[in-house]
Amino acid sequence: MADLAQLAGVSKITVSRALGDSPLVNPETRERIQVLAREHGYKLNISARNLRLRRSHTVAVIVEMKPSTDRTMFDPYPLVLLGGISQELTAAGYSVLLTTRQGASAAAVQAADGLILLGQGAHQDAVRRFDKLCLPMVVWGAQSASDAHVVVGSDNRLGGAVVARHFIALGRHRPVFIGNPSHPEIFERLDGFIDALAVRGIKPLLMRRDEFTVDSGMDAVRSLHARKVGFDAIFACNDLLAMGAIRATLDLGRSVPADVSVVGYDDMPLGASFLPPLSSVRQDWQEGGMLLARKVLALIEGEPASSECLPVSLIVRST
Amino acid sequence: MADLAQLAGVSKITVSRALGDSPLVNPETRERIQVLAREHGYKLNISARNLRLRRSHTVAVIVEMKPSTDRTMFDPYPLVLLGGISQELTAAGYSVLLTTRQGASAAAVQAADGLILLGQGAHQDAVRRFDKLCLPMVVWGAQSASDAHVVVGSDNRLGGAVVARHFIALGRHRPVFIGNPSHPEIFERLDGFIDALAVRGIKPLLMRRDEFTVDSGMDAVRSLHARKVGFDAIFACNDLLAMGAIRATLDLGRSVPADVSVVGYDDMPLGASFLPPLSSVRQDWQEGGMLLARKVLALIEGEPASSECLPVSLIVRST
DNA sequence: CGGTATCAAGATACCGATAACATTTTAGTG
DNA sequence: CACTAAAATGTTATCGGTATCTTGATACCG
Numbered sequence: 001m002a003d004l005a006q007l008a009g010v011s012k013i014t015v016s017r018a019l020g021d022s023p024l025v026n027p028e029t030r031e032r033i034q035v036l037a038r039e040h041g042y043k044l045n046i047s048a049r050n051l052r053l054r055r056s057h058t059v060a061v062i063v064e065m066k067p068s069t070d071r072t073m074f075d076p077y078p079l080v081l082l083g084g085i086s087q088e089l090t091a092a093g094y095s096v097l098l099t100t101r102q103g104a105s106a107a108a109v110q111a112a113d114g115l116i117l118l119g120q121g122a123h124q125d126a127v128r129r130f131d132k133l134c135l136p137m138v139v140w141g142a143q144s145a146s147d148a149h150v151v152v153g154s155d156n157r158l159g160g161a162v163v164a165r166h167f168i169a170l171g172r173h174r175p176v177f178i179g180n181p182s183h184p185e186i187f188e189r190l191d192g193f194i195d196a197l198a199v200r201g202i203k204p205l206l207m208r209r210d211e212f213t214v215d216s217g218m219d220a221v222r223s224l225h226a227r228k229v230g231f232d233a234i235f236a237c238n239d240l241l242a243m244g245a246i247r248a249t250l251d252l253g254r255s256v257p258a259d260v261s262v263v264g265y266d267d268m269p270l271g272a273s274f275l276p277p278l279s280s281v282r283q284d285w286q287e288g289g290m291l292l293a294r295k296v297l298a299l300i301e302g303e304p305a306s307s308e309c310l311p312v313s314l315i316v317r318s319t
Numbered sequence: 320m321a322d323l324a325q326l327a328g329v330s331k332i333t334v335s336r337a338l339g340d341s342p343l344v345n346p347e348t349r350e351r352i353q354v355l356a357r358e359h360g361y362k363l364n365i366s367a368r369n370l371r372l373r374r375s376h377t378v379a380v381i382v383e384m385k386p387s388t389d390r391t392m393f394d395p396y397p398l399v400l401l402g403g404i405s406q407e408l409t410a411a412g413y414s415v416l417l418t419t420r421q422g423a424s425a426a427a428v429q430a431a432d433g434l435i436l437l438g439q440g441a442h443q444d445a446v447r448r449f450d451k452l453c454l455p456m457v458v459w460g461a462q463s464a465s466d467a468h469v470v471v472g473s474d475n476r477l478g479g480a481v482v483a484r485h486f487i488a489l490g491r492h493r494p495v496f497i498g499n500p501s502h503p504e505i506f507e508r509l510d511g512f513i514d515a516l517a518v519r520g521i522k523p524l525l526m527r528r529d530e531f532t533v534d535s536g537m538d539a540v541r542s543l544h545a546r547k548v549g550f551d552a553i554f555a556c557n558d559l560l561a562m563g564a565i566r567a568t569l570d571l572g573r574s575v576p577a578d579v580s581v582v583g584y585d586d587m588p589l590g591a592s593f594l595p596p597l598s599s600v601r602q603d604w605q606e607g608g609m610l611l612a613r614k615v616l617a618l619i620e621g622e623p624a625s626s627e628c629l630p631v632s633l634i635v636r637s638t
Numbered sequence: 639c640g641g642t643a644t645c646a647a648g649a650t651a652c653c654g655a656t657a658a659c660a661t662t663t664t665a666g667t668g
Numbered sequence: 669c670a671c672t673a674a675a676a677t678g679t680t681a682t683c684g685g686t687a688t689c690t691t692g693a694t695a696c697c698g
Contacts, residue, residue, distance in 0.1 A: 001684065011648050016686060026646060046430035047375060048684035050366035051653050058427050061417075079398055082417070090422035097427075098380075098401070098417040103409035108377050108416075111365035214592035240589070247594065270559070270589065273533035275566065320654065330678050335656060345676060367654035370683050 004042055008033050019044065050111070059089055059296055060097040060112035062104050062130065064119045081118060081140060084289020092297055101126060109133070114296040116140070120151075120184055136299030138292050142184035143307055150299065151307045152291050154283035156185050159312045160192030163235045163263045163281060166314055168200055170261055172233035175204040178220045178245060179237030180212075186237045189265065193235055205229065209241065217244020218251075225252055232260055239264035239271045239280055246278070246319060262319040277317035284310055323361055327352050338363065369430070378408055378615055379416040379431035381423050381449065383438045400437060400459060403608020411616055420445060428452070433615040435459070439470075439503055455618035457611050461503035462626055469618070470626045471610050473602035475504050478631045479511030482554045482582045482600060485633055487519055489580055491552035494523040497539045497564060498556030499531075505556045508584065512554055524548065528560065536563020537570075544571055551579055558583035558590045558599055565597070565638060581638040596636035603629055 005012045010029065017025045018033035025033075036042075050056045061082065086096050097112055109115075115137040120127050127139060127147060138150040167175050175197065181187040190206065197204055207220040217236060221244070224231060234249075236242035242264030246256050256262055256276060264271060264280040271278035288310055295305040324331045329348065336344045337352035344352075355361075369375045380401065405415050416431055428434075434456040439446050446458060446466060457469040486494050494516065500506040509525065516523055526539040536555060540563070543550060553568075555561035561583030565575050575581055575595060583590060586601035607629055614624040 012684090013649085013686075014647060016684095017647090020686085024646075029646080043429055044426075045370070045684050046426050047366055047369035047373075048653090049426075049686075050430075051364070051370050051655085052684080052686050054366075054653070056366060056427070057425075058416075086417065086419055086422065090419065090425060093425060095422070095425045095427035096417045097377075098405065098415045100405055100409065103405065103414070106376075106409060106412060106414045107363075107365050107368075108375070108414035110362055111369075214589065218592075244592065247592075270533065273563065273566075331654090332656075332679085333677060335654095336677090339656090343676070348676080364654050367683090368656075370685085371654080371656050373683070 001042075001044075004033070004037060004040065007040075008036055056111045056113055057093055058095045058097050058108075058112045059085075059114045059116060059293070059300075060099055060104070060109045060135075061085060061116045062099050062101060062109075062118065062126070064101055064126070080285040081289040081292070084286040084291075085116060085293045086289075088290045088293030089297070092293075094293075094297070104130065114138075114300045116292050116296055120144075136296055138295045138299070138305070140288065140292055142188050143309065144184060149307075150295050150305050152288055152295060153185065153309060154288065154312050155309045156188035156312075157192030157195075159265065159281045159283070160189040160194070160235070161196035162312065162314045164193045164196030166263065166279075166316070167233045167235070167261060168197070168202075170233070172261055173200075173202050174231045175202065175233040175235060176207055176220075176224065176229075176231045177204050177235050177237070178207045178209055178217060178241050180208060180210045181206070189235075189237055204235070205231065212238045212240055214240050214244035214247070217241035217246075218248040219244070221245045221248035221252070234260060234262045236262065236264050239266050239268045239278060242278055242280065242319075243271075243274055246274075246276070257319050263314070267315050272317065276319055279317045279319045280315050281312050282315050283312045320361075320363075323352070323356060323359065326359070327355055375430045375432055376412055377414045377416050377427075377431045378404075378433045378435060378612070378619075379418055379423070379428045379454075380404060380435045381418050381420060381437065381445070383420055383445070399604035400608040400611070403605040403610075404435060404612045405608075407609045407612030408616070411612075413616070423449065433457075433619045435611050435615055439463075455615055457614045457618070457624070459607065459611055461507050462628065463503060468626075469614050469624050471607055471614060472504065472628060473607065473631050474628045475507035475631075476511030476514075478584065478600045478602070479508040479513070479554070480515035481631065481633045483512045483515030485582065485598075485635070486552045486554070486580060487516070487521075489552070491580055492519075492521055493550045494521065494552040494554060495526055495539075495543065495550045496523050496554050496556070497526045497528055497536060497560050499527060499529045500525070508554075508556055523554070524550065531557045531559055533559050533563035533566070536560035536565075537567040538563070540564045540567035540571070553579060553581045555581065555583050558585050558587045558597060561597055561599065561638075562590075562593055565593075565595070576638050582633070586634050591636065595638055598636045598638045599634050600631050601634050602631045 001012050001015050005015045014025055015033055018030040089096055097108055099109055115130055115135045117130055117139045120139055120141040141151055141153050143151050177190055177193055179186045181190045209216045209220050234245045236245050242262050246262050249256055249260050254260055264278050267280040267282035271280050291308055298305040320331050320334050324334045333344055334352055337349040408415055416427055418428055434449055434454045436449055436458045439458055439460040460472050462470050496509050496512055498505045500509045528535045528539050553564050555564050561581050565581050568575055568579050573579055583597050583599040586599040590597035590599050610627055617624040
């Protein structure tokens with residue numbers, strides 16, 4: 001920058017101002033300097049600026065992404081959220097520093113202006129860990145009375161309730177829930193499901209399954225059958241589970257949706273092309289990501305931000 | 320750091336050394352300072368260090384991730400690559416700066432020590448654009464004589480050839496290729512496919528389809544049928560297309576694999592649970608990501624790095 | 639013409655770390 | 669005990685920008 005200043009016959013600070021479009025420089029001078037900078041391929045040193053401004057214009061996004069061939073990596077889930085986040089942050093001139101739980105101790109995270117945590121972790125442990133960094137932080141997941149963070153998430157209770165009402169409307173009365181309620185989000189779905197069914201005095205059966213895969217879904221239904229448990233509706237907390245459940249149900253010679261209604265969750269694109277086309281609860285991840293981003297940005301600017309709960313919608317197809 | 324120095328009764332530089340585990344300080348002093356730092360919750364200012372060292376220990380990863388509900392965002396593809404990249408970089412003390420094509424002009428990218436570009440872009444345009452940043456760069460995609468970059472990718476020609484040989488072994492002689500060969504990687508698959516079939520004097524039919532979806536695959540097969548084109552084998556350049564093709568084929572009353580053999584590409588986890596279980600070409604993305612990371616790191620260290628072509632394997636299931 | 643806004647540009651200090659060189663302390667040696 | 673090598677610590681300068689405060693020039697006023 002000093003060189004550029006000499007070239008332009010002005011001082012460093014004037015160059016700085018010119019490049020920053022400051023109104024403190026003569027428009028002509030500014031133009032001249034900007035042209036000169038472009039010609040010489042001058043690039044501002046971001047690290048220096050970050051140091052001086054005590055701002056990195058960077059937000060760290062912490063994903064629970066195990067390096068192994070793990071389910072979460074294959075899910076649309078984090079990527080679509082990331083898409084929304086990225087879009088908003090980029091628009092605001094911020095960058096996304098992507099980190100896994102393990103890597104979050106790496107240096108660069110500390111330099112971030114804010115934190116977005118995707119997934120609270122099994123027992124809020126993730127949340128507590130990153131709290132220590134003392135950075136503006138927002139979390140994607142389920143609201144919880146116990147923590148005072150800004151949380152953005154879908155209305156999982158509503159999701160469960162909507163499915164329950166759907167089953168009630170269809171006259172089903174022996175519903176099954178497949179999933180792992182130790183994830184806060186899943187728990188909420190189950191809870192909403194139970195509450196809404198209780199209105200009609202119906203109690204669903206919980207098939208706890210830790211894996212969110214097709215195989216796991218098939219296994220759940222087979223195990224129901226083996227135990228000779230009757231059921232006429234299945235709410236799977238994920239589309240893959242739902243697909244597996246449908247497959248196993250059909251294998252057992254029962255019809256979907258005539259004998260058994262099935263609803264999944266997430267409305268993955270593949271669901272619409274499944275045979276039969278899958279009914280599912282859709283949450284707007286794109287919007288969620290954007291909201292997360294806007295909230296951190298607000299916090300970074302020192303403005304207040306509140307938790308938010310996004311609506312979900314039931315997409316009824318053929319199951 | 321100055322405060323900490325005063326607290327410890329030493330100079331700033333000694334603190335710096337102690338925290339950096341430099342052998343230049345007395346082990347006792349080092350220990351004392353580190354304890355003090357921890358107690359007082361002292362955090363190194365990364366921006367200052369970056370400035371001084373002219374190193375950010377950050378690698379920018381540029382993904383072609385459109386903000387819209389686009390296919391790439393739902394694919395396992397970028398995330399698994401990212402997983403591998405992230406794992407290696409983290410292990411080496413580096414961080415991942417995730418950027419989209421659009422956002423890559425954002426400040427922070429310039430501060431990165433290196434660049435990983437996922438996808439060359441339709442006509443190498445992405446490559447050329449980021450070349451200007453003059454950073455160590457490696458690209459995921461297809462080798463090409465025309466560019467002098469370090470490229471890591473799967474052996475797409477081999478992928479095509481393997482499928483061709485599989486079809487030949489099955490005695491098929493009217494194969495169809497579904498996909499969009501204007502992507503360099505897809506082109507290679509097609510090319511390898513054609514070459515290997517040519518040995519037996521077989522010429523495949525190309526069904527060009529731009530979308531990589533189930534619907535698109537169904538559409539391709541229906542269109543073949545409408546045009547009364549005979550075929551007994553389908554090589555889809557993506558598993559979703561393959562699933563669609565199978566579905567449409569079955570709909571038309573033909574059997575898979577008795578009448579028509581189908582092979583997909585990518586071996587997505589869902590493929591194994593598809594009905595019938597999908598045969599597919601598997602590429603090792605995890606490994607690819609790790610390789611990409613290692614190569615940028617090498618370039619950053621000033622060491623040479625060469626392009627690399629990863630093997631692929633045909634997973635034969637029931638189609 | 640002195641006095642005061644207004645605008646443009648410069649001087650200086652500083653952000654918080656580390657490299658290079660300088661200095662002091664300690665230990666070892668004949 | 670003088671002398672030297674090695675170890676431990678300190679001094680200074682610097683990375684490359686920007687905020688703050690000043691200064692100089694120009695314009696406008698009665």
